[in-house]
Amino acid sequence: MELLALLGQGFDAALTPLNLVYCFAGVTLGTLIGVLPGIGPVATIAMLLPVTYGLAPLSALTMLAGIYYGAQYGGSTSAILVNLPGEASSVVTCLDGYAMARQGKAGSALGIAALGSFFAGSVATLIIAVLAAPLAALALKFGPAEYFSLMLLGLVAAVVLASGSLIKATAMTIFGLLLGLVGTDVNSGVERFSFGIPELSDGFGFVVISMGLFGIAEIIHNLEKAQNRNIFSTAISRIWPSLDDFKASWKPVLRGSFLGSLLGVLPGGGALLSSFAAYTLEKKLSKDPDRFGKGAIEGVAAPESANNAGAQTSFIPLLTLGIPSNAVMALMVGAMMIHGIVPGPQVMQEQPVLFWGLIASMWIGNAMLVILNLPLVGIWVRLLKIPYRLLYPAILLFCCIGVYSVNQSTVEVAFAVAFGILGYIFIKLECEPTPLLLGFVLGPLMEENLRRAMLLARGDPTVFITRPLSLALLLAALALLVVLILPNARRTREEAFQEG
Amino acid sequence: MPIRFLNYRDLIAGSFFSFLGLLTAIGALRLRMGTAMRMGPGYFPFVLGGALIALGLLIAFSSLRIPKKEKADQVEPMSLRPIVLVSIGILVFANIVQIAGLALATIALVTISGVAYRGFRWMELGALGVGLSIFAVGIFSFGLNLPIQVLPA
Numbered sequence: 013m014e015l016l017a018l019l020g021q022g023f024d025a026a027l028t029p030l031n032l033v034y035c036f037a038g039v040t041l042g043t044l045i046g047v048l049p050g051i052g053p054v055a056t057i058a059m060l061l062p063v064t065y066g067l068a069p070l071s072a073l074t075m076l077a078g079i080y081y082g083a084q085y086g087g088s089t090s091a092i093l094v095n096l097p098g099e100a101s102s103v104v105t106c107l108d109g110y111a112m113a114r115q116g117k118a119g120s121a122l123g124i125a126a127l128g129s130f131f132a133g134s135v136a137t138l139i140i141a142v143l144a145a146p147l148a149a150l151a152l153k154f155g156p157a158e159y160f161s162l163m164l165l166g167l168v169a170a171v172v173l174a175s176g177s178l179i180k181a182t183a184m185t186i187f188g189l190l191l192g193l194v195g196t197d198v199n200s201g202v203e204r205f206s207f208g209i210p211e212l213s214d215g216f217g218f219v220v221i222s223m224g225l226f227g228i229a230e231i232i233h234n235l236e237k238a239q240n241r242n243i244f245s246t247a248i249s250r251i252w253p254s255l256d257d258f259k260a261s262w263k264p265v266l267r268g269s270f271l272g273s274l275l276g277v278l279p280g281g282g283a284l285l286s287s288f289a290a291y292t293l294e295k296k297l298s299k300d301p302d303r304f305g306k307g308a309i310e311g312v313a314a315p316e317s318a319n320n321a322g323a324q325t326s327f328i329p330l331l332t333l334g335i336p337s338n339a340v341m342a343l344m345v346g347a348m349m350i351h352g353i354v355p356g357p358q359v360m361q362e363q364p365v366l367f368w369g370l371i372a373s374m375w376i377g378n379a380m381l382v383i384l385n386l387p388l389v390g391i392w393v394r395l396l397k398i399p400y401r402l403l404y405p406a407i408l409l410f411c412c413i414g415v416y417s418v419n420q421s422t423v424e425v426a427f428a429v430a431f432g433i434l435g436y437i438f439i440k441l442e443c444e445p446t447p448l449l450l451g452f453v454l455g456p457l458m459e460e461n462l463r464r465a466m467l468l469a470r471g472d473p474t475v476f477i478t479r480p481l482s483l484a485l486l487l488a489a490l491a492l493l494v495v496l497i498l499p500n501a502r503r504t505r506e507e508a509f510q511e512g
Numbered sequence: 513m514p515i516r517f518l519n520y521r522d523l524i525a526g527s528f529f530s531f532l533g534l535l536t537a538i539g540a541l542r543l544r545m546g547t548a549m550r551m552g553p554g555y556f557p558f559v560l561g562g563a564l565i566a567l568g569l570l571i572a573f574s575s576l577r578i579p580k581k582e583k584a585d586q587v588e589p590m591s592l593r594p595i596v597l598v599s600i601g602i603l604v605f606a607n608i609v610q611i612a613g614l615a616l617a618t619i620a621l622v623t624i625s626g627v628a629y630r631g632f633r634w635m636e637l638g639a640l641g642v643g644l645s646i647f648a649v650g651i652f653s654f655g656l657n658l659p660i661q662v663l664p665a
Contacts, residue, residue, distance in 0.1 A: 063658075177522075179574070183529045183567040186560050190536055193560075197553040204553055205539055228598065235594035235628050401629040402636075405622040406644055408598065412605050412621060413614075413648065417658045425606035429599045436595060440588055441525040459556045471549030 019141055022368025026376055031071055031369070038075035039377045042082020043384060046099050047090050047392045048403065053083040053099070055230070055407070057343045058222040059414040061350065069351040070366050074373040076347055080340050081133065081323040081374065084283050085381045088125040088316050089392050092118055101283035101319040104291040108304060108311030115307050123253040124261050124309055125316040126385045132269035132317035133378035136324035139273050140331075140371050144360060147332040151357035154333075156464035157475050161485035163454050163461070166335055168489040169278055170450045181447045184438075188451025189458065191216060198456070199463060211423045218346045219415055220424050221452060224431025225438075225445045226339075227411045231404050232436045252386075253309075261313035264294050268314035272321030277328050278337065286322030287315035324374055331367060332357060335454075339446045342453040519575040526572025533564030594628045601625035613663040614653060618645040 025031065045056045057076050064072035087099030092109035105125065112121040154162070171181040194205045195215025206212035253261070271293060272286035294314040295304045304311050327344075329337040334356030336342040348355050353363065360367050385392075415428045435445055469475035476482050537558055546552025601624035609617040622641035626632050652658045 177571075179567055179571050180522075180525060183525075183564060183571065186564050186567065187529070187532065190532075190557060190560050190564070193557055199551075200544070200553045202543060202553045204543060204557065205536075228602070232594045232598050235598070236591050401626070401632060402640055404629070405626050405640060408602065408625050409605075409618055409621055409644055409648060412602055413652055413658070413660070416606060416609060417652075417660060420610075420659070422606040422610075425602060429602050432602075433595055433599065436590075440590060441521050441528075443525055459551075462556065463551045466549055466551065469549075471547060473548065 015141060015145075018364060018368045019372065021365060022370075022372035023376075025070060025365050025369035026074065026372035030068075031074055031373065032376070034067070034071040034075040035078050035373050035377050036380055038078025039082035039085075039381050040384065041075075042079035043086035043089075043381065043392070044395070045079070046083035046086020046088075046102075047395060048086075048398075052226075053080045054222065054339050054343065055227040055411070056083075057340060057347075058219055058227065059410045061219055061343065061347055062414055062417045064347060065350060069348075069353060069363075070369045070373075072347060072351060073344070073366070073370050074377075076344060077327070077370060077374060078377045081320055081377065082381060084316075084319045084323050085126065085129055085385055086392070087319075088129075088312075089122065089385070089389060092121045092125065092312070093393060099283070099319075101287045101315075101322075104287050104315040105312055107291075108306070108308050111305065111307035112309065112312065117307065120253040120257045120309065121312050122389055123386065124257055124265075124313045126382050127253070128261065128265040128268065128313045128317040129320040130378050130382040131265055132272060132321040133324055133381075134375060135269040136273050136276070136321040137371060137375040137378070139325060140328055140374075141368075143328060144332055144367070144371075147328065148357040148360045151333045153481065154357075155479070156461040156468065157479050157482045158485065160458060160461040160465055161476055161482040161489075162333065162335055163458050165485045165489040165492075166329075166337065167447070167450060167454060168492055170338070170447050172492050177442070180441075180443045184443050184445070185447040185451040188448035188453075189455035190451075191221065191448070192452040192455025193459065198460070209423070211419075211421055211427075215456075216427065216452075217415075217418060217424055218343070218453070219418055220428045221431050222339075222343065222449060223411045223415050224428040225435035225449065227407065228428060228432025229435025229439060229445070231408060232432060233439050234400065234404065257309055260309050264290075264310040264314035265317045267293060267297075268317030269321045272318030273325045275318075276322030276325030276337075283319040283323040283326070286318035290314040290318030320378070327370075327374075330355060331359060331370070334359070336450065339449045342449055345453055522571050522575035526568045526570070526575065528568070529571060530565050530568030533561045533566075533568055536561030536564065597628035598625050601628075609660060611664065613661045615645045615649055615662055616664065618648050 026035070041056065042053065045052065056079055060076065060079070064076065067075075083099050084101060087097055087102030088105050088109065091097045091102040091105040092113050095106050095110040097103040097106050109121045109125070112118065167185050171178060171185055190205075192215070194212060196203050196206075196213055203213055206215075268286075268290040271290050272283075275286045275289055276283070278285070291304075291311060291314060294310045295301050298304065298308070298310065326337045326341055329335045330341045330344055334345075334354075336345050345355050348359075353359060353366070411428070412425060415425050416422075418424065438445055465475055466473070476486060538561075540554040540558035540561055543554030543557070544552035545554045545558065548555075601621045604624060605617045605621040608620060612620075619641040622644055623637055626637040626640065649662050653660060653662050
C-alpha cells in the first residue's frame with residue numbers, strides 16, 4: 013500500500029537523531045508551558061518562530077507541533093493537582109480531576125490522562141494519514157471562489173466557536189482582516205494604511221501582533237490580580253491507574269478520541285472545543301450523571317483524550333488545504349512561510365518527506381510524552397511552585413527578544429507594546445483575540461482570492477453560489493450560523509463555556 | 513420606560529469598532545476603488561470598514577437595554593501601574609539593547625517590569641535580573657546565535 017510506504021518514509025525522516033532531539037525539545041517545552049498557567053502554546057510558538065529560522069523545515073515544524081500537543085499533556089497536570097488549568101482545554105479536566113486528587117486518586121487521574129492522550133494521539137495520527145490524500149485531491153479542484161468560501165467558512169466557524177458575544181467576535185475578525193491588509197497591496201503596488209512608516213510597508217509582522225495580543229496583554233492582565241495557588245501537597249502514591257479505572261475509562265477514551273479527531277478538523281476547532289464536547293457527551297451518556305464534578309474518572313479520560321486528538325487533527329486543514337483552523341495553526345502558517353513553504357494542497361505532492369515526516373513525528377512525540385509525564389510528575393509539581401513574580405519577567409524577556417530578533421527593529425517592539433495594551437483593553441471589553449489573529453492571517457489571502465474569483469467571473473458575484481463546491485461551503489457556513497442563533501444551541505454554548 | 517446603559521463594556525467596544533470602521537472607510541476612499549471585476553486597493557478595505565461601522569453600531573445599541581437590574585455592568589477598572597511599567601520596561605529594552613547590549617537591557621527590563629508586581633523585593637529583583645541576563649545571553653547569543661549585541665559597544 014502506498015500509504016505504508018509514505019508513512020515509512022516519514023518515520024525515516026522523523027527518526028533521525030537531530031529530529032528526535034527537536035521533537036523531544038518541543039514536547040518537553042510544550043509540557044512545561046502547559047503546566048504553567050499564564051503562558052500557552054500560542055505565545056510560546058510565537059516566541060520561538062524567529063528562532064526556527066536557522067533550522068531545517070522538518071525540524072522546525074516538528075518542534076513547534078510538539079509544543080502544541082505537548083501543552084495539552086501539561087495542562088492536565090496542573091488542572092488535576094492545583095485546580096488551575098494550565099491550558100484552556102484543560103478547564104474541563106479541573107472539574108473531576110481535582111476532585112479525584114482531593115480523594116487521594118491524583119495518580120490515577122494523571123495516569124489515565126496520559127494514557128488516554130497517547131491512545132487518542134495514535135488514533136488521530138492514523139486519521140490524518142488516511143484522510144490526507146483524499147482531502148488534498150479534493151482541494152486540487154478548488155478555484156479562487158472555493159478558497160474564498162472555505163476561508164469564509166473558517167472565519168465563521170472561528171466566530172461561532174469563540175466564547176462570548178458573536179457580534180463582537182465578528183467585529184474582531186473584521187478588525188483582524190483589516191490589520192492584515194495594512195501594507196503594500198500586491199496587485200497594485202499601492203501602500204495602504206501605512207502612514208508613511210517604513211516598517212509598515214510590508215504590513216504588521218505576525219510575531220508582533222501575536223506576542224502583543226497574547227503574550228504581553230496576558231501578563232499585564234495577570235499583574236492586576238494577586239496569584240494564589242494551593243498546590244496539592246499529599247504525595248502522589250501510584251501513577252498507574254487501577255484495573256477498575258481502566259474498565260471505567262476505555263469507552264470514554266475511545267469516544268473522546270474520535271470526537272476530538274472530528275472536531276479538531278473543523279475550522280475554529282481544535283483542543284478546546286474537543287475537550288468541552290467530550291465532557292458533555294460523557295455526562296449525557298452516563299448512567300449516573302451526578303457523579304460528574306465529584307471525581308468521575310470518565311470526566312478526566314474523555315476530555316483529555318479529546319483535546320489531544322483535536323490538537324493533532326487540527327493540523328489537517330493546514331497540511332491538506334493550507335487553511336489554518338485556529339490560532340496555533342495560523343502560527344504554523346507563519347513558520348512554513350518562513351521556511352519558504354507555501355501551505356496548500358500541493359505541499360503533499362511537492363514535499364512528501366516533510367508532510368509524512370511531520371505526521372510521523374506527532375506519533376513519536378506522543379510516545380515521548382507518555383514516557384515523560386508519568387515518572388516526571390514530581391518535577392512538574394515543583395515547577396508549579398515558582399511564584400509568578402519570578403516567572404513573568406522571564407516571559408516578557410522572551411517576548412521582547414522574540415520580536416526584536418526578527419528585524420532588529422525597535423519600532424516593531426513598540427508596535428508589540430501597542431498591541432499588548434490593545435489586547436489588554438480587549439480583555440477588559442470581553443472581546444476575543446483569537447478571531448482577530450485568524451482574520452489577520454486570512455485577510456490578504458481572502459482579498460486575493462476574491463479578486464481573482466471576480467476577475468474570472470467578469471464581475472459576476474453569483475459565481476460563489478453557482479459553483480457547487482463553493483455553494484456547499486457557503487451553505488455550511490450558513491448552517492453554522494443558523495444553528496447558533498437558535499436559542500437552544502445558544503443556551504448549550506453558554507453552558508459549555510460557563511462550566512469552565 | 514427609561515433607557516439606561518446597561519453594559520458599558522459593549523458601549524465602549526461598539527463605539528471603538530464603529531470609529532475604527534469610519535476611519536478605515538475614509539482612508540479607503542482615498543485609494544482607487546476600481547470595479548467589482550477589477551478591484552482596486554480601496555475596494556475590500558472600504559467594504560470591511562463599512563461592515564465594521566455597522567457591527568459597531570449593533571454592539572453599541574445592544575448595550576442599551578430596558579433595565580431589569582439596579583446596577584449597570586461596568587467595565588472592570590483598569591490599573592495603570594502594570595500597563596505603564598511593562599510598556600516602559602519593554603520600550604527601554606528595545607531602545608538600549610543596541611547601545612548597551614543584551615545583558616544590561618535584560619537587567620533593565622526585569623527591574624522596571626518587576627516593579628509592577630505588588631509586593632516586589634529589590635534584592636529578589638536584582639538577583640532575578642542578573643540571573644535572567646546570564647540565562648538569556650547563554651541561550652540566545654551563544655546557544656542560538658541570535659545577532660544581538662551582548663555587551664556595550
